[in-house]
Amino acid sequence: MMADYTVRDQVAVIELDNPPVNALGSAVRAGIYDGIRKADRDPNIKAVVICGKRGTFCAGADIREFDGGKNGPWITDIGDFIDNMKKPVVAAIEGFALGGGLEVALFCHYRIALKTVRVGQPEVQIGLLPGGGGTIRLPRATGLKNALDIITTGNHVPAEKAAKMGIIDQIVTGDIIEEGIKFVKSKCNIDTSLVCLRMKTVKYSGDLDDISEAAMTKVKSKFKGAIAPIVCVKSVINSAKMPYEKGIDTEKEHFQDLRHSSQSKAMRYAFFAERAITRWQLPSGGNYKTAKPLPVKTSGVIGAGTMGGGIALCLITSGIPCILVEQNQQFLDKGLEIVKAQLMRTVQLGKLSTEQAKKCFTMLKPTTNIEDLKNVDLVIEAVYEDLKLKREIFEKLDRICKSETILCTNTSSLHIDSIATATKRQSKVVGTHFFAPSYIMKLLENIYGTKTSAETVATVMKLGKTIKKVPVLVGSCTGFVANRMLKPYSEEAQYCLEEGSTPSIVDTVLMDFGMPIGNFQVSDLSGLDIGFRIKREAARKAGVELSKNSRFFLGQRNCGLIEKLYEAGRMGKKNGKGWYKYESLNGKPIVDPEVTMLIEEHCRSLGIERRNIGSQEILERMQYAMINEGFKILEEGLCTMAEEIDVIWIYGFSWPKYMGGPMYYASQIGLKKIYEKVCYYHKTFPYSMHWVPSSLLAKLSQIDLPLSEWGDVAQGRKLVNKL
Numbered sequence: 079m080m081a082d083y084t085v086r087d088q089v090a091v092i093e094l095d096n097p098p099v100n101a102l103g104s105a106v107r108a109g110i111y112d113g114i115r116k117a118d119r120d121p122n123i124k125a126v127v128i129c130g131k132r133g134t135f136c137a138g139a140d141i142r143e144f145d146g147g148k149n150g151p152w153i154t155d156i157g158d159f160i161d162n163m164k165k166p167v168v169a170a171i172e173g174f175a176l177g178g179g180l181e182v183a184l185f186c187h188y189r190i191a192l193k194t195v196r197v198g199q200p201e202v203q204i205g206l207l208p209g210g211g212g213t214i215r216l217p218r219a220t221g222l223k224n225a226l227d228i229i230t231t232g233n234h235v236p237a238e239k240a241a242k243m244g245i246i247d248q249i250v251t252g253d254i255i256e257e258g259i260k261f262v263k264s265k266c267n268i269d270t271s272l273v274c275l276r277m278k279t280v281k282y283s284g285d286l287d288d289i290s291e292a293a294m295t296k297v298k299s300k301f302k303g304a305i306a307p308i309v310c311v312k313s314v315i316n317s318a319k320m321p322y323e324k325g326i327d328t329e330k331e332h333f334q335d336l337r338h339s340s341q342s343k344a345m346r347y348a349f350f351a352e353r354a355i356t357r358w359q360l361p362s363g364g365n366y367k368t369a370k371p372l373p374v375k376t377s378g379v380i381g382a383g384t385m386g387g388g389i390a391l392c393l394i395t396s397g398i399p400c401i402l403v404e405q406n407q408q409f410l411d412k413g414l415e416i417v418k419a420q421l422m423r424t425v426q427l428g429k430l431s432t433e434q435a436k437k438c439f440t441m442l443k444p445t446t447n448i449e450d451l452k453n454v455d456l457v458i459e460a461v462y463e464d465l466k467l468k469r470e471i472f473e474k475l476d477r478i479c480k481s482e483t484i485l486c487t488n489t490s491s492l493h494i495d496s497i498a499t500a501t502k503r504q505s506k507v508v509g510t511h512f513f514a515p516s517y518i519m520k521l522l523e524n525i526y527g528t529k530t531s532a533e534t535v536a537t538v539m540k541l542g543k544t545i546k547k548v549p550v551l552v553g554s555c556t557g558f559v560a561n562r563m564l565k566p567y568s569e570e571a572q573y574c575l576e577e578g579s580t581p582s583i584v585d586t587v588l589m590d591f592g593m594p595i596g597n598f599q600v601s602d603l604s605g606l607d608i609g610f611r612i613k614r615e616a617a618r619k620a621g622v623e624l625s626k627n628s629r630f631f632l633g634q635r636n637c638g639l640i641e642k643l644y645e646a647g648r649m650g651k652k653n654g655k656g657w658y659k660y661e662s663l664n665g666k667p668i669v670d671p672e673v674t675m676l677i678e679e680h681c682r683s684l685g686i687e688r689r690n691i692g693s694q695e696i697l698e699r700m701q702y703a704m705i706n707e708g709f710k711i712l713e714e715g716l717c718t719m720a721e722e723i724d725v726i727w728i729y730g731f732s733w734p735k736y737m738g739g740p741m742y743y744a745s746q747i748g749l750k751k752i753y754e755k756v757c758y759y760h761k762t763f764p765y766s767m768h769w770v771p772s773s774l775l776a777k778l779s780q781i782d783l784p785l786s787e788w789g790d791v792a793q794g795r796k797l798v799n800k801l
């Protein structure tokens with residue numbers, strides 16, 4: 079049994095024991111169920127304490143069991159039994175009480191917790207609803223409003239707040255089991271039916287239908303396309319509408335439906351993918367197990383522009399003092415204003431108090447003297463994307479900084495070695511690629527160079543977690559993984575325009591698929607000048623003319639629309655006109671007939687016949703081109719597992735988690751079909767290199783292997799028979 083049963087001072091102590099987080103698998107549920115029945119039967123037992131081993135109560139149901147058919151008692155059987163017990167039962171909580179863990183605690187007559195505890199119902203984040211009575215009992219403990227908020231967001235609630243909300247009865251200090259025993263013994267003479275949540279009514283104010291409608295509207299706009307939040311709202315509302323038993327039965331039906339839904343399966347995949355990517359390894363052999371991160375107690379950021387200011391903010395809000403270096407006072411003042419404004423916004427959103435924000439700001443030391451960085455543990459460079467400038471800065475840093483300092487670059491495209499070779503400490507140079515807006519976006523693409531040490535990688539992987547990002551380790555190539563995959567995706571979008579589509583049609587197709595924002599809206603946000611400059615730089619490097627009227631550029635298919643829009647002064651949202659027009663800086667994109675005319679004129683001048691392109695074709699071309707690139711990335715060993723690519727798309731480009739990421743999506747469509755389509759488009763568009771089929775994709779399309787093994791095949795760790 080995975081729950082220990084001991085007796086102390088006439089109190090039965092049931093300790094959940096399932097490493098590492100006491101997940102509530104079938105054996106644990108059986109252990110609790112047997113334990114409470116044993117305690118109830120035993121006349122020498124006066125009360126029961128339920129708690130967890132290893133400093134934590136329980137992180138909920140064992141997610142790995144959801145795909146299989148393991149049985150054991152249903153979780154609410156435990157609740158039904160406790161509800162009828164005369165002996166008081168207390169949940170003594172330390173660490174986490176999440177999902178089914180909180181539900182077990184809500185079955186108990188009382189809940190006590192250490193101050194450091196966090197409780198929550200995070201099921202919605204894996205496409206589920208609380209299926210162990212959470213949607214019916216939590217509203218009875220804390221009222222409808224709080225329960226709706228906790229259950230539809232999945233956010234953790236700290237113990238003291240949970241106590242104010244009525245979820246926790248008492249905050250305690252000291253040994254949690256001792257405290258539990260002391261607490262529950264003081265309740266032995268109480269009529270348990272009076273404190274049992276089943277017997278309580280759900281508190282709310284206003285009209286139930288209005289509350290339901292408002293909650294539905296909120297989740298539909300906040301979690302577009304996701305089913306689970308909608309079902310969560312329905313079930314929580316049921317707690318006030320239906321008798322207890324009916325609410326519980328309906329909740330169980332909803333839970334089973336969601337458990338088998340494609341959305342929940344994808345989100346469960348994403349949950350484990352996020353954890354799998356922490357087990358990184360370098361081609362040179364170092365890995366997450368053997369390498370020890372260096373402490374980062376102080377930091378520096380160079381460049382307080384779009385990215386640097388946000389990066390500095392990530393550091394200081396995580397308690398790491400930061401020296402922010404700019405080239406002159408004017409740029410520094412401008413950068414500081416942006417940092418201040420972002421901090422204010424954080425306060426407005428309730429994420430930091432004014433005092434906390436003030437304290438953070440004191441951790442920022444602005445300067446125009448790069449020499450001030452001499453003693454910091456780690457520096458992140460975020461100056462213009464200019465190799466010569468970056469090399470100069472790294473050469474300087476190498477001279478100035480203590481020998482242990484790790485030097486990071488936020489370059490979005492340059493090879494790490496091309497920067498690292500400016501120093502005599504290549505093992506300590508690494509890419510830390512943040513995504514705009516750098517304070518908000520969760521992805522941190524960490525890039526190793528040929529000589530980057532495992533210790534350096536371990537340090538930036540740990541730093542990523544410390545600053546609340548999702549760090550993913552990748553190898554170095556032009557654009558790294560995220561931007562390299564984005565390129566064919568965006569290029570196909572532009573080709574669709576010149577073949578007959580429009581920005582709003584393409585964007586609508588993508589948003590209907592589940593992307594929060596379309597390709598051309600993103601392009602307007604980043605600024606069309608960026609795309610234009612990248613092409614101009616490529617042309618300069620190759621020593622050729624950038625010709626907007628040529629259908630070929632560097633031997634490949636070319637679409638000159640960006641150049642034409644740029645030339646027409648359309649920079650994107652920043653000047654109110656790009657692929658769309660905007661009435662204000664915060665305005666919504668509006669279809670602009672001028673752009674439609676510009677596209678049509680572009681086609682006329684190049685003799686391109688326009689046609690109707692269906693949404694399926696738009697989706698396939700953008701996504702399959704990018705997925706094909708993903709397989710090439712795996713093949714080249716720049717990622718070691720397909721999960722890394724999916725996490726990059728979820729956190730870098732907001733790919734809907736309920737679709738699992740592009741590689742997972744490919745696995746659901748079937749690699750045979752993807753490969754055939756890639757071959758078809760390659761034949762149709764022979765001048766787009768991104769349609770050259772990946773040989774790994776070709777190989778995998780002939781065998782049926784789970785996604786978790788694609789990286790092994792790519793790297794030769796798993797040999798597959800030649801077909």
Ligand SMILES: CCCCCCC[C@H](O)CC(=O)SCCNC(=O)CCNC(=O)[C@H](O)C(C)(C)COP(=O)([O-])OP(=O)([O-])OC[C@H]1O[C@@H](n2cnc3c(N)ncnc32)[C@H](O)[C@@H]1OP(=O)([O-])[O-]
Pocket residue numbers: 098099101137138139140141142143144152153174176177178179181200201204206207208209210212350353354
């Ligand atoms: C069929 C019968 C159903 C009964 C009905 C149940 C109804 C219920 O309402 C449904 C649920 O509870 S749904 C559940 C609702 N609960 C949640 O969604 C909570 C999910 N968990 C979390 O949010 C985080 O893990 C914590 C915040 C707990 C710890 O964070 P941290 O300190 O950064 O640690 P970390 O790195 O994150 O995890 C360490 C290791 O533990 C692993 N593992 C963790 N939880 C697991 C689980 N529930 N399961 C399995 N494994 C779980 C994790 O994979 C990793 O191992 P790996 O080998 O490396 O992959």
Ligand SMILES: NC(=O)c1ccc[n+]([C@@H]2O[C@H](COP(=O)([O-])OP(=O)(O)OC[C@H]3O[C@@H](n4cnc5c(N)ncnc54)[C@H](O)[C@@H]3O)[C@@H](O)[C@H]2O)c1
Pocket residue numbers: 380381382383384385386403404405409413460461462463464467471488489490491511512513514604
């Ligand atoms: N903007 C994005 O969306 C984005 C996303 C990811 C990565 N990046 C990368 O981040 C880096 C910075 O980009 P950005 O958009 O923040 O640029 P930016 O132009 O907004 O900011 C660059 C800043 O660097 C400062 N700077 C230039 N030379 C300096 C020097 N010698 N010493 C100190 N400061 C100096 C400039 O004054 C400017 O404030 C680039 O490498 C870019 O490729 C940008």
